[in-house]
Amino acid sequence: MGSQLGFEVKAKDIGARVGLLEVGGKKIETPALMPVVNPKREVLSPRELAEEFNVPVVMTNAYILLRDEELKKEALDRGVHELLGFDGVVATDSGSFQLMQYGNVLTSNREIIEFQNKIGSNIGSFLDIPSLPDAFRARAEEQLDLTLERAREAKAEADFIVNAGIQGSSYLDLRARAAGEIGRDFRLCAVGGIVGIMEDYRFSDLVNIIATVKRNIPLDRVVHAFGLGHPMVFSLAAALGCDLFDSAAYALYAREGRYLTATGTLHLDNLGYLPCCCPVCSRYGLELKELDKDEMVRELARHNLHVSFGELERVKQAIHEGSLWNLLSVRLRSHPLLLSALESLSEHGEWLSTLDRITGKSSFYYLGPEAEYRTEVINARDRLRRVDSERTIKMPPFGDVPLELTSIYPFVSYMSPDSVEREDVYAPVRDIERLRAMMDYQFGSGAGSLIPERVRIKNSRRTGRMRWVYLDGELIASLRASDNWIIPKKELALRLHERFPYPLLRVSVDDEAKPFVEEGRSVFCKFVLEIDDNLRCMDEVLVVDTDDNLIRVGTLHLSPGEVRDYGRGMAVRVR
Ligand SMILES: [Zn+2]
Incomplete structure (x- = not known):
């Protein structure tokens, strides 16, 4: 069954991960965006996509190839890579989308799987049945049962990596059941049937569906948010653990004169200024509107992709430095209905906090009351219970933070609108008291007592902060400059081992x-x-x-x- 799919995590933040996906010897950094190429109506060719955007993966529709005699013959003779003129990873869709749009398709599950086998798709799909949001429950259930039956067929027959669709409409229990079954059998899981939800700006439902799927599949599964191609939701979907996006939107929107931005969609006709400096916008400016229709569509599609890939880079950088919540706080304010996703995010906060990292390189910015829900806040509050102190300082949303902890992450990099006024609080605490409280915070109540009075603490000459801790001439710990996290050496590790x-x-x-x-x-x-x-x-x-x-x-x-x-x-x- 299927080819191998490798997935290695490089960095994490909230539920998001920067990973390296390996498909048939080719590598794709995630979160990744697969531009969708319509083989009958190419707006930009895969070659152009590779040259201009360096895309490692594109997605095309096997059903369209199958239903067109000429394309079908060419795909069968030369393979889908040659047909597209693209030597990266090719993912194919099965006609599920057409099924949802038109109610029926002229192929069978077995036929479309076999066709994808023959044309050499690296990633392919079975004919899953996307239920509409708010479909009748009985209908959604019936469609799900058939989808799962088709999944079992794909498991037996597919030579490609199966992009296994998880359906269930807006019924979370159906989604959970589908995820459990699909997640057990497939390494690439696709959250399907969410385009309508996205188009209706039902972001709260979107969060609940993705989170339900994630919570019911093993954590090592690669997750594709099927049809999610608008950059305004990349940070949100990534935070919930989505690794792959696909965009037909860049081209479809361009045909309608719609201009993508990371915070929403604008219409070219309404623009008196272009809020972007990608090569397209810099070159044409408002003359973009004056180009003839085909050229305008091409150029607008290029802009739409520049914006999409730009946002993806921003998301990856945020994961890399641990500042994805800062980015989310900004992005969720792009639209009132996006802001409504916060409440749903908070409902999954406890679960998400188990996935989040405990320290980072970036600043903790207090950017509004949603800070309450931030996973790093949930984790930090939990650890604050380990530390006893009479001298505290108020740091919303963390609550009362011991003065001894003001030099460790996240408190050391805490910035709130009134931060400027409290510079002086860092002075009155003895280094050893700090160190003990930080030990408790990091390792557990009682860890601080492992630091005897006679230790010698050396400070950095440059920053004045603690850097090295010696006991009887031996280095027992160092403190990392970026977050002041305690790195125990052998002697301290032995003491921790004995104590806990x-x-x-x-x-x-x-x-x-x-x-x-x-x-x-x-x-x-x-x-x-x-x-x-x-x-x-x-x-x-x-x-x-x-x-x-x-x-x-x-x-x-x-x-x-x-x-x-x-x-x-x-x-x-x-x-
Ligand atoms: Zn632009």
């Missing part, structure tokens, strides 16, 4: 991996036997063997749930 019983703070590995970890190599997910659920991505962890002997200290690369679900890839970067 198994499985706290630990990642235990099997005997096969032990010699490699001893040498300082990373711990891979498949060798992990057990992991403490209180840990978060980016935490410092104790790597132990089956008898709970401490092997090494390292940084957790994924969330505990992900470590369990991922069959491959790095779990802990060992120091």
Whole structure:
């Protein structure tokens, strides 16, 4: 069955991930956008897409190829890559969209699967049945049953990576059932039937559907938000863990004179100015309106793609530095109905917070009351309970934060509208008191007591902040400059190991991996036997063997749930 799909996570933030997808030896960085090419009405050719946008993957419609005698023959003779003149990854759709639009299609599931096998699709689809939003429940159920039957057929017959559609209309229990079944059998899961929801700006429903799917599939599955091609939702969908988007919108919108921006859609006719400086907008300015129709459509489609890829880069950078919430806070204010997604996001906050990283390089900006819902706030509040202090400072939305913690992430980089007035609070705390409170915050109540009075703390000459901690002449910890996170060395790790019983703070590995970890190599997910659920991505962890002997200290690369679900890839970067 199917070809192999590799997926490796490079960076995480909220539920989002920057990953490396490997399809038939070709690599795609995610979140990725697949421009859709209509083989009968190409607005931009795949070659142009490759040259101008460097796209590694395009999507086209196998059903359209199948139904056109000439295209069908050419696709069968030369393969879909040659037909398109594109040597990257080609994903094909099955006609499901036509099925939804016209109510029936002139092919069968078996025929469209076989056709995709023959034309060499790298990623393909079975003929799933997208139910309309708010379809009658009985109807949605019936369509789902048929979809799942077709999925089983695809599992047996497809030679390509199956982009397995998860349907269920707006019924979350149906979505959960579909996700459970599809997620068990397929590595690439597509959240289908969401275009109508997106077009109606039902962002709250969108959040609930994506979150329901994510919560019911293993975390290592690659998730495609099928038909989601508007850049205004990329940050939201990525935050919920979507890895792939496809856009037919860039071309469809262009035909109607619609001009995409990262915050919404404008109409070219209404524009007195172009709020963009992509090559198209810089070159034509308002003369874009005066071009003849075909050329205008082409150029507007190019602009639409520039905007889409630009937003995708912004999302990836935000994940990379851990500032996706800052970007979301801005994007969700693009439209009142987008803002309504916040409430749904908050309902999934507890779950999302288990996936989020615990520290980051970026600033924590207080950008409004939705900060309450931020996953890093949920995590930080949880850890604040570990720390005892009489001297606190108010930091909404965290609440009362011990003065001792003002130099550790996220409090160290906290910025709120009234931050300027409280510069002086950093002065009165002794370094050792700070260090102990930070130990409690990072590792658990009582960790601070492992720091005896006689330690010697050396500060950075440049920043004046704590950098190194010595005990009896031995370096027992250093503090990372970017977030002031405590990195324990051997002696401190041993003390933590003694103070906190198994499985706290630990990642235990099997005997096969032990010699490699001893040498300082990373711990891979498949060798992990057990992991403490209180840990978060980016935490410092104790790597132990089956008898709970401490092997090494390292940084957790994924969330505990992900470590369990991922069959491959790095779990802990060992120091
Ligand atoms: Zn532009």
